[in-house]
Amino acid sequence: MLSVQQLRVNGRRNDLLPPTSFEVRPGELLLAAGDRQDQRTALALAVSGRMRPSSGTAGWDGSTRVAALRRVSSLVDSPGVNEPEQHLSVRDLVTEDLALVPRRHHGALRGTAWLKMNDFEDLAGLWAEQLPARRRIQLLTALALANPATDLLVLDSPDRHGGDPDDWLPQLDALARDAGRPLAVVAAVTRIPDSWTGPAAVIGNAENLLPETEDAK
Incomplete structure (x- = not known):
C-alpha cells in the first residue's frame, strides 16, 4: 500500500507541493487533482x-525509504521528465524504455518484437x-509494466x-483492478472527471481524501 502523509516539497518562494495526504491500496486507482502542472509533477515525482x-x-508497505518506493514504482509520461520526445519514433521509444528494464525480465527483445x-x-x-491519446496511455503503461517489480503506477x-x-480513465481503472496483477495507481490530473466516484484527493489538502463526494468533482 502507498501511504502519503503530509507530503510537502519546498519551492523557490512557495511550496512546489503543498502538504498532501492520501492512501492507495493495490487494486485501487486514485485521482489527485491540482490546477498547476508544476504541483502535479512534484507530486508524481515525490x-x-x-x-x-x-x-x-x-x-510503501510500511517503509518510508525513498529507494524502496522507487524500486516498486514506475513514473509514466511526466512532462519535462520522462515524456516521450515528440520526434522519437515509437519503435525507438520502445527500444529505449526496454533498455531500462533489467535484462533478465525482457531477454533480448528489441522494440519491433515487443510491439x-x-x-x-x-x-x-x-x-x-x-x-x-488512448493508445499513448496503453503503450506507455504497458512499457512501465514490462518490469515485473512494478507494483505502483504514477x-x-x-x-x-x-x-x-x-x-x-477506464484504462487506468482496469489496470488497477486486474486480478492477475493488481496495482496501486495514482494519476495527478487537472480536475476529477464528473463520472469518477472512486478514491480522490486534492493536491495541497492534506486533511481531505474526498472519496465519492461532490467536492471531488
Missing part, C-alpha cells in the same frame, strides 16, 4: 520516489507526437492529451 520530500512521508508481441504493431511506424497529467476522460 510519490514515485524520484524526488525527496522536504517534509512528510511517502511510503508485435503486445499488439502495438500498428504504432511501430508512428512518431511519438502522432500517438492518439501518471503525471494523463488528461493533458485531450478532454475526453474515456481516453485514459
